[in-house]
Amino acid sequence: NGMSGNKCSTGRWKYLTQKEATDLDIDLFNEYKFSVDQLMELAGLSVAAAVAKTYPPHTHESALIICGPGNNGGDGLVAARHMALFGYTVAVHYPKRTAKPLYENLLEQCKRFDVRIIDELPPATELKNSYKVLVDALFGFSFKPPVREQLKPALDALINSDVPVCSVDIPSGWDVENGPGSEPALKPSLLISLSAPKLCAQPQYLQDAKHYLGGRFLPPGIIAKYNLTLPPYPGQEQMKPALLHFHINQAGIDLNTEIPLQADAMSMPGDRSLKDERRNLYICVRVEELG
Numbered sequence: 692n693g694m695s696g697n698k699c700s701t702g703r704w705k706y707l708t709q710k711e712a713t714d715l716d717i718d719l720f721n722e723y724k725f726s727v728d729q730l731m732e733l734a735g736l737s738v739a740a741a742v743a744k745t746y747p748p749h750t751h752e753s754a755l756i757i758c759g760p761g762n763n764g765g766d767g768l769v770a771a772r773h774m775a776l777f778g779y780t781v782a783v784h785y786p787k788r789t790a791k792p793l794y795e796n797l798l799e800q801c802k803r804f805d806v807r808i809i810d811e812l813p814p815a816t817e818l819k820n821s822y823k824v825l826v827d828a829l830f831g832f833s834f835k836p837p838v839r840e841q842l843k844p845a846l847d848a849l850i851n852s853d854v855p856v857c858s859v860d861i862p863s864g865w866d867v868e869n870g871p872g873s874e875p876a877l878k879p880s881l882l883i884s885l886s887a888p889k890l891c892a893q894p895q896y897l898q899d900a901k902h903y904l905g906g907r908f909l910p911p912g913i914i915a916k917y918n919l920t921l922p923p924y925p926g927q928e929q930m931k932p933a934l935l936h937f938h939i940n941q942a943g944i945d946l947n948t949e950i951p952l953q954a955d956a957m958s959m960p961g962d963r964s965l966k967d968e969r970r971n972l973y974i975c976v977r978v979e980e981l982g
């Protein structure tokens with residue numbers, strides 16, 4: 692039936708290496724003259740929008756955002772403010788603060804939006820009772836495993852929480868290129884890749900997670916330089932369900948696959964005939980949205 696193995700991907704999109712992600716970031720600032728604040732605002736806004744689409748405030752009112760010391764944490768602070776505007780009750784845990792005006796200002800803004808800053812994380816059971824959704828803004832594409840002692844409790848809280856975790860750009864603790872590894876790792880239920888997905892966002896690592904693309908700010912020159920093939924954003928949206936992962940049920944076998952959304956109809960659950968571009972054949976699938 693052309694679907695040997697248990698994975699099927701059309702392999703249409705480009706996934707960045709860690710070095711490409713870093714170089715692209717540097718180009719945006721040095722060559723394309725963006726400031727960090729600008730891109731962080733757009734990144735954080737798209738994170739908040741993707742979280743609200745997946746776990747809306749009327750069902751997941753109470754949110755905890757765990758922020759790390761780098762720009763990934765900055766994205767989390769921005770998302771916290773936007774989520775407060777969207778109607779969530781938001782708390783932020785920010786255990787290793789960076790003494791730079793950008794981060795100090797973002798934190799102050801959070802406080803002015805009634806975001807609660809919590810210095811100690813509660814134990815897992817209490818965390819589960821207090822929050823309906825977590826945002827993982829601990830580490831982004833500059834992370835090098837293994838996690839050091841100081842931030843291990845924050846990572847462990849995300850791993851052991853038993854609450855849906857929405858990861859910003861990279862699931863924290865994962866190798867940016869090689870995914871979760873063999874140790875017990877974070878299993879996010881939503882990943883928001885920023886600007887372009889990194890190698891760890893491939894479906895074989897992400898498994899049942901929803902996957903959005905956000906950070907809609909790449910100039911055409913960057914797209915050309917890095918040979919980026921990315922799904923087009925619809926209209927004025929800040930984020931896009933780029934690489935939704937569906938359960939495929941064929942002849943009683945559950946397959947986990949990745950299907951790029953070419954038409955809106957594809958995002959609806961139901962039976963479909965889909966073209967597997969790589970193998971150039973059509974497969975009959977049942978599309979069930981996860982999560």
Ligand SMILES: NC(=O)C1=CN([C@@H]2O[C@H](COP(=O)(O)OP(=O)(O)OC[C@H]3O[C@@H](n4cnc5c(N)ncnc54)[C@H](OP(=O)(O)O)[C@@H]3O)[C@@H](O)[C@H]2O)[C@@H](O)CC1
Pocket residue numbers: 715716719730731734759760761762763764765766829830831832833834835836837838839842859860861885886887906
């Ligand atoms: N172009 C884009 O798409 C844009 C991307 N943006 C965002 O920026 C993110 C990348 O940000 P980033 O480069 O500041 O690094 P990030 O990953 O947050 O963390 C570095 C920090 O973690 C630390 N650390 C590292 N390893 C560690 C370990 N094992 N254990 C403990 N700590 C460890 C490291 O500490 P250090 O090693 O330096 O002491 C440093 O403090 C990116 O993913 C996206 O979210 C947007 O904001 C704007 C445009």
Ligand SMILES: [K+]
Pocket residue numbers: 763827828829830831858859860861862863
């Ligand atoms: K993260």
